[in-house]
C-alpha cells in the first residue's frame with residue numbers, strides 16, 4: 001500500500017486554487033523533499049495530507065484512507081511552531097505534550113509511561129542532558145530537535161515537517177539534518193520535508209518534488225534536480241551542479257523567517 005497517493009489533486013482556499021493538478025505516490029519508508037519558491041503551495045500540500053485543510057478536488061489517500069481517517073498515523077511539525085514560550089515548560093514537558101495531545105486529553109500531571117517515552121525520544125535526538133532545561137532557553141537547533149522528539153512520541157508512521165531548517169544558522173541546520181538522517185535510518189518512518197534549501201537534506205531524499213502551484217517535477221533527486229528544470233522555476237541564474245557525485249542546487253532562495261538562533 002502506498003503511504004500517500006495523490007491523483008489530480010487540486011487544493012483550494014474559498015474556491016481559489018492554491019495547488020493544481022498534482023499526481024504522485026510515496027512508498028513506505030521513503031523520504032520526499034518538497035521544494036518550491038515562496039507561495040508555491042508546499043505548506044498547503046503538507047497541511048492537506050495532514051487533514052488540517054480539507055478543501056480539495058481529485059483523489060488523496062494516506063495509507064489507503066481519507067487523510068482525516070489516517071490522523072493517528074501522522075505527526076506534523078509546523079513551520080513556526082505555535083508553542084507559547086511564555087509558559088515555562090521544560091524540554092521534557094514539551095516532548096511529553098506530543099503523547100498527551102495524541103490521547104485527546106490534557107493532564108496536569110503527565111502520566112509516567114508518557115514521560116518515559118518522552119525521555120527516550122529526547123535521548124534519540126541527542127538531548128537527554130537538557131531534559132530539565134526550559135524550552136525557551138534552548139538554542140534554535142535544540143528547539144527544533146525537541147520538536148522532532150515531540151513528533152516521535154506518538155509513534156507516527158508518517159512524519160510531515162514544514163521547513164525544519166528555516167531560521168537556523170548553518171551549524172544548527174547540520175545538527176537538525178543529522179537527526180532527520182537518524183530518524184530515516186533507524187526508524188524507517190516515511191517523511192515529507194518542505195524546504196527552500198535542498199542542499200543540507202539532499203542525502204535524505206529518495207524522492208524530490210518541485211512545486212510551483214503546479215507539479216513541475218517529481219522523481220529521484222537526479223531526475224528532478226536538473227539544470228533545465230531548476231532554471232524553469234528559479235530563473236537563468238539558478239543551477240544544479242554535481243561535485244564529486246553529490247548534487248547541489250544553487251537557487252538563491254534563502255527564505256529567512258526571522259527569529260533564528262536563540
Ligand SMILES: Nc1ncnc2c1ncn2[C@@H]1O[C@H](COP(=O)(O)OP(=O)(O)OP(=O)(O)O)[C@@H](O)[C@H]1O
Nearest residue numbers: 013018036037038039040041042043044045196255
Ligand atoms: N489560509 C489561507 N487562506 C487563503 N489562502 C492561503 C492560505 N494559506 C495559504 N494560502 C495561499 O496559498 C498559496 C500557497 O501558500 P503556501 O503557504 O502553501 O506556500 P508555501 O510554498 O508553503 O510558501 P512559503 O515557502 O512562503 O511558506 C499562496 O498563494 C497563499 O497565499
